[in-house]
Amino acid sequence: MSAHRPVFLVTGADLAAPALALLTDFEVVYAGARPTEADLIALCRQHDPVAIIVRYGKVGAAVMDAAPGLRVISKHGSGTDTIDKAAAAARGVAVVAAAGANAAAVAEHALALLLACAKSVVALDARMHAGHWDKATHKSVELEGRTLGLIGLGAIGLRFARMADAMGMRVIGFDPYAKNLPAQVEAVDLETIWRESDAISLHCPLTADNAGLVDARTLAACKPGVILVNTARGGLIDEAALLAAVRSGQVGSAGLDSFAVEPMTVPHPFHGEPRITLSPHIGGVTAEAYVKMGVGAARNALAVLGHPTAA
Structure with a gap:
C-alpha cells in the first residue's frame, strides 16, 4: 500500500x-486497458485504494474484499452494470456514475446508426467501391413522419428524442422512472413501443429485470421491417433472436454498438450480415466525452470522500 497519498485505482x-x-x-494507479479480475484483486491488495474509477472490466465482491479501505466506486460513464452494486451496498461502498457526461456523443452515434440503417449507407458504399451504380434499383427509408420508439428516457434518450423530433419524426418513449417529459416525447407502455414504432432505439441500463428484453416475442410484436438501434448494453438483446428476425425480414436492419460478449467473439454470427451495421462500443468515445466522463468520475468520487476539489 502507498506510504503517502491514498490511492485511486483506474x-x-x-x-x-x-x-x-x-x-x-491522491496516487493514481492504472490497471491497464483490459484488466482481469485477478489483475484488479492484485492491485487492490497492493494499494488498498479508497476509490476505484471503472473504465473497463468488472468490479465484483472479490475485488472489493481485496480493498478494505475502499469507500467509493465511480463509473467513467453512465452504465454501472459492470459493478456489483449489491456487493458494494453490503460493504458500505458507494457506487456513483458520470450520468450524462457522454450523452451528446452516444446520442449522435445512435442517430448515425439509425441513418446508416435507413439509408443503407454501408451496403451502398461497398457496392460503389465495387463499381456498381444502384440508383435504378435501390430505395432508402424516409424517416420524416415515421415513429421512433425510445426505451430509456435519460440524458441520452432525451437528447436523441430532440434530434429525431427535428427530423420530423414522431417520438414515443418508455421509461418507468422518467418524469416531466418534454412535449416532443409521448410516454407509452412497452407494448405500444413494439406495436407502433418504425424504429426502436435502446437507451436504458441493463438490469436483471430487462436482460433479453428484445427477444423473439417482442420482435414478433413489432412492425415488419422495423429498424433496431442499440447503443446501450448488449445484454438487452437476445442476439440469436435478432439474427433470425433480420434474416426473415421482420427486422429490416439493425445498428449495434454493444454486444452480449465484449470484445465481440470472432467469428460471430452477425459477421457478414449486410443489414446489420456494427461498431465496437464506441458511441461514447470522443475526445470531448473522454474528458467529461473522466472529470465527472473524479468529481463524483471526491464528493463521496468529502474532498474539497469535488466542487
Missing part, C-alpha cells in the same frame, strides 16, 4: 488530464 490505461488535475492529493 481500471484502464489512462485518465484525462483535467480529471488528473483534480486528483493531485
Whole structure:
C-alpha cells in the first residue's frame, strides 16, 4: 500500500488530464486497458485504494474484499452494470456514475446508426467501391413522419428524442422512472413501443429485470421491417433472436454498438450480415466525452470522500 497519498485505482490505461488535475492529493494507479479480475484483486491488495474509477472490466465482491479501505466506486460513464452494486451496498461502498457526461456523443452515434440503417449507407458504399451504380434499383427509408420508439428516457434518450423530433419524426418513449417529459416525447407502455414504432432505439441500463428484453416475442410484436438501434448494453438483446428476425425480414436492419460478449467473439454470427451495421462500443468515445466522463468520475468520487476539489 502507498506510504503517502491514498490511492485511486483506474481500471484502464489512462485518465484525462483535467480529471488528473483534480486528483493531485491522491496516487493514481492504472490497471491497464483490459484488466482481469485477478489483475484488479492484485492491485487492490497492493494499494488498498479508497476509490476505484471503472473504465473497463468488472468490479465484483472479490475485488472489493481485496480493498478494505475502499469507500467509493465511480463509473467513467453512465452504465454501472459492470459493478456489483449489491456487493458494494453490503460493504458500505458507494457506487456513483458520470450520468450524462457522454450523452451528446452516444446520442449522435445512435442517430448515425439509425441513418446508416435507413439509408443503407454501408451496403451502398461497398457496392460503389465495387463499381456498381444502384440508383435504378435501390430505395432508402424516409424517416420524416415515421415513429421512433425510445426505451430509456435519460440524458441520452432525451437528447436523441430532440434530434429525431427535428427530423420530423414522431417520438414515443418508455421509461418507468422518467418524469416531466418534454412535449416532443409521448410516454407509452412497452407494448405500444413494439406495436407502433418504425424504429426502436435502446437507451436504458441493463438490469436483471430487462436482460433479453428484445427477444423473439417482442420482435414478433413489432412492425415488419422495423429498424433496431442499440447503443446501450448488449445484454438487452437476445442476439440469436435478432439474427433470425433480420434474416426473415421482420427486422429490416439493425445498428449495434454493444454486444452480449465484449470484445465481440470472432467469428460471430452477425459477421457478414449486410443489414446489420456494427461498431465496437464506441458511441461514447470522443475526445470531448473522454474528458467529461473522466472529470465527472473524479468529481463524483471526491464528493463521496468529502474532498474539497469535488466542487
